[in-house]
Amino acid sequence: MTIISRALHALALPVLLLAVWEAAGRAGLVPPGILPAPSQVFAAWNRWAFGTPAFGLNPYIGTWGETVLFSMDRVFRGFACAVLVGVPLGVLIGWSRFVARSIDPLIQGLRPIPITAWLPFAIAVFGIRDAGAIFLIGLGAFFPIVVNSAAGARDCPKNLVRAALMMGATQRQLLLRVVVPNAAPNIFVGMRLGMGIAWTAVIVAEIVAVKSGLGYVLWDAYYVGRMDVVIADMISIGVFGFLSDQVLVAIGHRVLAWKFAPR
Amino acid sequence: MSGAATPGVVVSGVRKQFGSVTALDGIDLTIAEGEFACLLGPSGCGKSTLLNILAGFEATTAGEARVRGEAVERPGPDRAVVFQEAALFPWASVIDNVTFGPRMAGRPRREAEDEARRLLDLVGLAGFEKHLPDQLSGGMKQRVGIARALILKPKLFLMDEPFGALDAQTRMQMQELLLGVWEASRGTVLFITHDIDEAIFLADTVHVMTARPGRLRSRTVIDLPRPRDLDVLTAPAFAAYKHDLLAQIREEAGRAQSQIAAAEKAHVG
Numbered sequence: 001m002t003i004i005s006r007a008l009h010a011l012a013l014p015v016l017l018l019a020v021w022e023a024a025g026r027a028g029l030v031p032p033g034i035l036p037a038p039s040q041v042f043a044a045w046n047r048w049a050f051g052t053p054a055f056g057l058n059p060y061i062g063t064w065g066e067t068v069l070f071s072m073d074r075v076f077r078g079f080a081c082a083v084l085v086g087v088p089l090g091v092l093i094g095w096s097r098f099v100a101r102s103i104d105p106l107i108q109g110l111r112p113i114p115i116t117a118w119l120p121f122a123i124a125v126f127g128i129r130d131a132g133a134i135f136l137i138g139l140g141a142f143f144p145i146v147v148n149s150a151a152g153a154r155d156c157p158k159n160l161v162r163a164a165l166m167m168g169a170t171q172r173q174l175l176l177r178v179v180v181p182n183a184a185p186n187i188f189v190g191m192r193l194g195m196g197i198a199w200t201a202v203i204v205a206e207i208v209a210v211k212s213g214l215g216y217v218l219w220d221a222y223y224v225g226r227m228d229v230v231i232a233d234m235i236s237i238g239v240f241g242f243l244s245d246q247v248l249v250a251i252g253h254r255v256l257a258w259k260f261a262p263r
Numbered sequence: 264m265s266g267a268a269t270p271g272v273v274v275s276g277v278r279k280q281f282g283s284v285t286a287l288d289g290i291d292l293t294i295a296e297g298e299f300a301c302l303l304g305p306s307g308c309g310k311s312t313l314l315n316i317l318a319g320f321e322a323t324t325a326g327e328a329r330v331r332g333e334a335v336e337r338p339g340p341d342r343a344v345v346f347q348e349a350a351l352f353p354w355a356s357v358i359d360n361v362t363f364g365p366r367m368a369g370r371p372r373r374e375a376e377d378e379a380r381r382l383l384d385l386v387g388l389a390g391f392e393k394h395l396p397d398q399l400s401g402g403m404k405q406r407v408g409i410a411r412a413l414i415l416k417p418k419l420f421l422m423d424e425p426f427g428a429l430d431a432q433t434r435m436q437m438q439e440l441l442l443g444v445w446e447a448s449r450g451t452v453l454f455i456t457h458d459i460d461e462a463i464f465l466a467d468t469v470h471v472m473t474a475r476p477g478r479l480r481s482r483t484v485i486d487l488p489r490p491r492d493l494d495v496l497t498a499p500a501f502a503a504y505k506h507d508l509l510a511q512i513r514e515e516a517g518r519a520q521s522q523i524a525a526a527e528k529a530h531v532g
Contacts, residue, residue: 159350162320165338167364167415177367181354258354258395 036228041235044228060221060229068236070213071202074130075244078137079198086142086194087187090149095179100150107146115140115201123209133205133213140201141194148193152186153179185259188252195248199241214240269332271296271419271451272317276326279312286312288476290326294468299445299452301466303459303508305516309477310455314421317453318344331418340364343412345422349404351396357383357407358392364415375414382410385444402433409444422454426461435493438464446490459512463487463504464495471511474519481511 018038024030025037032040044060051061092099093107115136126132156179164178206215214237221229253260272294279287286309294300304310315321317328319338328335330342338344351360358379365375383389386406396404405425412420426434438461445452456462462469463485471480485504487495495501 157350159346159348160352162318162338162344163346163350163352164363164367165320166318166340166342166344167367167411168340169363169367173367177363178352181352184354256354258397261395261398 032227033225034227036231041228041231044226045232045235048229048232059217060226064236067212067214067217068240071206071215071237072240072244074133074137074205074213075195075198075202078134078201079141079195081134081138082141082145082194082198083191085138086145086190087149090146090187090190091153091175091180091183093146093150094153094155094183095175104150107143111143111147115197116204119204119208122205126209128209128211130210132209133202136205136209137198137201140197144193144197145187145190148186148190149183152183155186156182184256188248188256192245192248192252195244196241199237199244203237269296270294271298271331272300272453273329273332274313274317274326275329277313277316277323277328278325279309279316279321280324285476287316288478290477290479292470292479294451294453296331296451297449299454299465299467301462301469302453302455302472303462303469303512304457304472304477305474305512305519306457307519308472308474308515310457310472311423313477314344314423314453314455317419318342318421340368340415341418343415343417343420345405345408345412345420345425347424347427349396349401349408349425351404351407351411353396355396356392357388357394357396357399360396360407361410361414364411378414379410382413383407385413386410386440400433401429402437405429405437406440409441413444413448418451420450420452420454422452424455424457427456427458434458434461439493441465442491457512459505459508460496463501463508464491464493469504469508471508471515474515474522480515483508 021035022037022039025032025035025040036044045064047062048060049062049064053061053063089103093104094100118136118139122132122135126135160178160182161174164174169177202213203215203218206213207219210216214233218230218233218237221227221233270293272292274290274292277287277290278285290313292300292313302310302313312321316323317330317335319335319342333341335342352363355363358376361379361382362372362375365378366372380389380392383392383406386409388403388406388410391399391403396407399407408425426437429437442465454462454465466485469483469485471483472478473480483504487498487500
């Protein structure tokens with residue numbers, strides 16, 4: 001009962017806005033070329049997703065699935081690189097003062113450069129190819145992951161370290177059996193933040209550096225005046241960004257079950 | 264109990280300096296093999312510092328500590344520590360916490376778990392193997408902490424006010440439990456407390472520490488028959504020990520107070 005009433009509460013404002021938007025469109029208050037009504041956006045998405053390509057060269061018929069897959073594939077590959085490099089590096093930075101002093105200044109120095117500022121660099125180095133997009137996505141996701149992993153590893157309670165040492169743990173066991181599990185909640189926070197940035201990065205990269213994916217279609221559709229496709233594209237980005245976060249949350253709840261156990 | 268060839272613990276001339284603060288100054292302490300020693304003193308007198316030195320968590324500024332003749336250099340499973348706040352791994356189940364030591368030493372998990380179950384039964388936690396630390400009360404966490412120390416079969420048990428954070432009722436239960444476990448195995452124990460009743464109830468010897476800088480002020484042999492139960496608390500001999508120790512602690516607490524007052528005065532002036 002409370003779940004239903006809460007869901008109704010949450011949906012009230014979006015539904016109201018959709019209704020106003022639809023009504024405004026039908027009344028001719030906004031030009032459909034600039035802001036198509038929700039029903040038109042849905043129709044465009046329907047054709048984009050399920051239409052059968054005919055003779056024409058219209059790229060917005062039946063190509064939605066592959067477009068989504070292009071973007072998801074890039075997000076996944078870039079994000080995986082960021083995790084594979086960022087988590088071990090962050091844990092080592094938090095664990096070892098020597099590593100922190102060697103690497104942390106460089107990371108803190110590069111971090112303020114927005115990933116959008118890396119675009120020309122990425123294209124110059126990698127060309128108009130996938131590698132450039134994956135570099136940008138990986139770089140963007142890397143920073144929150146490395147910073148949060150380092151913070152988690154650094155904040156290991158002194159008494160847990162002492163307990164492990166008095167039970168005979170070696171330095172390696174201390175790192176893997178105490179410092180890493182202790183840092184796991186922070187690592188997951190970093191991964192969620194990184195995933196958000198990965199979706200930002202994939203759109204930017206696809207607008208500029210490659211010729212496929214949701215970002216490419218977004219800009220391409222805008223150029224040919226297909227605002228219905230633009231809006232359907234925006235909604236798709238939001239939905240898949242949300243879903244990828246939910247996947248991470250689900251994994252986090254499994255790995256960090258001890259954090260969420262009833263007490 | 265005493266009179267073994269090599270004493271369980273020998274601390275000689277230990278000094279510990281933290282910057283300009285002298286925490287310990289010239290500590291000499293001998294604990295016989297199989298002796299239950301309590302270290303009693305006002306807060307801030309350096310009791311925990313001495314325990315940390317014996318555990319190998321902190322180095323001495325001067326002097327040395329030996330456990331069964333071996334100089335203490337680093338932490339190790341021959342000196343098990345029971346911490347005040349239990350310090351269990353929150354991500355690991357009760358049984359995984361207890362078997363941590365043996366698993367780190369490469370012992371088979373099955374074997375370690377069988378032993379852990381026996382020890383959990385001994386401390387009254389049978390059936391809680393799969394629980395997480397955060398699902399346990401303070402007293403139950405300390406029971407896990409004790410089982411985790413017992414499984415290491417250490418030469419020395421170091422207990423740092425393990426019942427200090429518990430309510431009075433639970434504390435008494437835990438003291439009885441600890442005595443029961445100890446009287447069955449008779450390991451060497453150094454138990455830190457500021458609770459006089461606790462010290463007399465548990466110990467063979469009570470060592471009173473002075474206010475900072477910490478020195479050992481007195482050693483009292485508690486000659487109460489074992490096995491002890493809570494009835495001991497009302498025995499006349501118990502009252503006599505308490506009277507004597509209370510007077511000493513009052514004096515040291517007063518000295519600590521006037522030190523603080525003097526420091527404040529110096530700060531203002």
